[in-house]
Amino acid sequence: MTTDAKLTRRLILQAGAASAALGSPGLLWAQSNSIKIGLIHPVSGGLAYSGGQGRLGCQMAIDAVNAAGGIKSMGGVKLEAALGDSQSRPEIGVAEVERLHQAGVSAYIGCFASAIALAATQAAAKYNTPFLIDVGVSDLIVSRGLKNVFRLAPGFGKCADDAIIALGEVNKAAGSVVKTAVLVHEESEFGTGTAKLLAGKLPSINVQVAEVIKHANPTRDFSNVALRIKGIKPDLVIMSNYQNEYVLLARTLHQQKVELAGMFSVLGGGFNYKLVKEQPQVAQYMMDFNHWFNPRDPKAIELKKKVEATGNLFTFEVYCGWNSVMVYADALERAKSADKDKAIAALESSRWSNHFMPYGETKFVNGQNEGGRAALLQATATDIDVVWPNQFASAKPIFPRPKLG
Numbered sequence: 001m002t003t004d005a006k007l008t009r010r011l012i013l014q015a016g017a018a019s020a021a022l023g024s025p026g027l028l029w030a031q032s033n034s035i036k037i038g039l040i041h042p043v044s045g046g047l048a049y050s051g052g053q054g055r056l057g058c059q060m061a062i063d064a065v066n067a068a069g070g071i072k073s074m075g076g077v078k079l080e081a082a083l084g085d086s087q088s089r090p091e092i093g094v095a096e097v098e099r100l101h102q103a104g105v106s107a108y109i110g111c112f113a114s115a116i117a118l119a120a121t122q123a124a125a126k127y128n129t130p131f132l133i134d135v136g137v138s139d140l141i142v143s144r145g146l147k148n149v150f151r152l153a154p155g156f157g158k159c160a161d162d163a164i165i166a167l168g169e170v171n172k173a174a175g176s177v178v179k180t181a182v183l184v185h186e187e188s189e190f191g192t193g194t195a196k197l198l199a200g201k202l203p204s205i206n207v208q209v210a211e212v213i214k215h216a217n218p219t220r221d222f223s224n225v226a227l228r229i230k231g232i233k234p235d236l237v238i239m240s241n242y243q244n245e246y247v248l249l250a251r252t253l254h255q256q257k258v259e260l261a262g263m264f265s266v267l268g269g270g271f272n273y274k275l276v277k278e279q280p281q282v283a284q285y286m287m288d289f290n291h292w293f294n295p296r297d298p299k300a301i302e303l304k305k306k307v308e309a310t311g312n313l314f315t316f317e318v319y320c321g322w323n324s325v326m327v328y329a330d331a332l333e334r335a336k337s338a339d340k341d342k343a344i345a346a347l348e349s350s351r352w353s354n355h356f357m358p359y360g361e362t363k364f365v366n367g368q369n370e371g372g373r374a375a376l377l378q379a380t381a382t383d384i385d386v387v388w389p390n391q392f393a394s395a396k397p398i399f400p401r402p403k404l405g
Contacts, residue, residue: 034080035071035338037062037325038100040110040120045088046218050243050269050317051112054134055083057321058109060307065329073336079329086111090119097123106338107132109324112317113242114138114189121149128340130331130347132324135291135317137267138189142367148340150347150364152323152355153291154372156190156267160197163266163289166376166388168205170287174399176206177261178235183212184225184249185240194240194266210234219245222252230258235400239265246270247279254282254404261400262287267374273313276379283379285401287387291316292375293356295386295394300356319356327352327362358392 039058042051062079070076082105084096093116097108107130111117117136124131125146133141133151137159142151154162171178183199185191192214199209210232213225222245229237237253237260239246247270250263263286265271271288293300293314303322304314312318331346332338352362360371376388378397385395 034078035107035332036080036082036100036103036105037328038082038084038097038103038105038108038110040084040086040093040096040100040108040116041112042088042116043085045086046244047088047113047242049274050135050315051086051088053312053315053317054110054112054321056307056310056312057318058134058325060303060318061322061325061329065325071329071332073333074338077338079325084110086113086116086120088113088116090116093117093120094123096120101127101129105129106340107328107343109134109321109328111136114141114193117141118189121146124148128344130328130340130343132328134320134324138193139368140189140193146367148344149367150327150369151367152327152359152362152369152372153320154374155368156194156197158372159266159289159374160194160201162374163376164198164201164205166289167207167264169388170376170397170399171205171207174261177400178207180208180210180232180234181236181238181264182210182229182232182234183238183240184229185212185214186217186219186242186245187214188217190242190267190269191240195238198238198240198266207236215241215245217242217245219248222249223256225249226252226256226258229253230256235261237263239263239268242269243274244270247275247282250275250286251279251282257404259404263401265289267291271377271379271384272315273384274315276382276384277313280381284381285398286379287397287399288377288379290374290377291320292358292377292384292386293319294358294392296392297356303356323355323357326354330354358386358389 041054066078070078086093109132112135114136121131131149137156139155139157183195185195265288268288276283307314330352335342335346350362363370375386378387387397
């Protein structure tokens with residue numbers, strides 16, 4: 001027998017063994033002895049910081065479930081992270097879904113960016129694999145009739161509605177000092193969709209939109225945008241963009257001493273402890289309506305300390321990832337199986353409430369958790385406070401902000 005013939009025969013035998021394993025779930029389960037969760041985050045490219053934070057939260061949650069005894073209803077089987085990197089690109093996100101499907105994942109969690117989530121969830125739907133969205137705010141993600149997609153956090157529709165209510169109340173309490181606003185947004189589904197929603201709702205609180213400015217991803221210089229805003233003289237700038245552009249725009253407006261009653265964002269990609277730590281003077285008095293933890297919940301404070309002990313910051317990507325793993329683990333406990341149909345049915349009937357968010361009980365309707373709620377936040381030079389709604393607030397808003405020195 002030639003070397004080529006021997007190689008061919010070996011490959012055929014290996015393929016046959018693999019097929020037999022796939023045809024016998026019990027054998028495959030005995031070999032793996034874990035439930036693989038595909039984590040698809042942008043850990044390289046322009047969204048790498050946020051993606052890395054999301055992966056961190058998921059991995060910490062997986063470790064916590066395993067340390068607590070795994071999935072007890074399944075004999076203590078452990079969870080296992082199968083890591084994927086979308087490289088901040090939707091088409092790579094799709095490729096990672098396919099690769100991780102071949103690796104035998106039972107569910108996916110991701111994807112941080114809406115554009116990546118839209119493509120990746122569609123790909124996962126072919127295999128009826130549960131896909132939990134940790135961060136990805138476009139409501140298109142959960143409005144396409146995909147039965148495998150679930151999102152705990154509210155999308156930009158509900159966030160925009162609540163943000164307008166919160167901004168209206170804060171502005172009214174300050175004597176209605178804000179009458180005009182300029183909207184600045186990034187060019188993808190997240191920024192464009194959020195800005196469109198806000199532009200339509202601001203007149204309802206007597207704030208007129210002076211201009212809407214779109215920018216590319218990436219943008220390295222906001223000097224001209226700042227000059228345009230300075231010329232328009234709005235009372236408020238509202239930002240919808242990702243980490244790098246968010247911070248750069250805020251810093252440029254501060255450096256050019258653009259006088260405003262406030263800088264506001266909805267789901268601002270760069271409004272986090274990293275901004276406060278690295279740019280305290282820029283961050284101070286900025287406001288954002290975003291995912292946040294309940295600052296009065298001891299579980300949140302405990303996890304925050306654990307994250308900070310690793311040298312990382314407790315950003316929203318971390319706990320959105322954490323909670324996504326935990327709600328899936330709860331579904332597995334109730335389903336007593338990682339079978340995809342059974343897991344999806346368990347998620348659909350979820351009433352999970354062991355979270356530390358300003359949420360009610362989990363209730364998925366068409367994949368969207370109706371119990372999810374974001375909060376209005378304001379940065380100081382050293383911290384971030386919840387300032388609305390009142391039952392979760394840790395401080396009163398300072399609005400309008402003091403004039404620049």
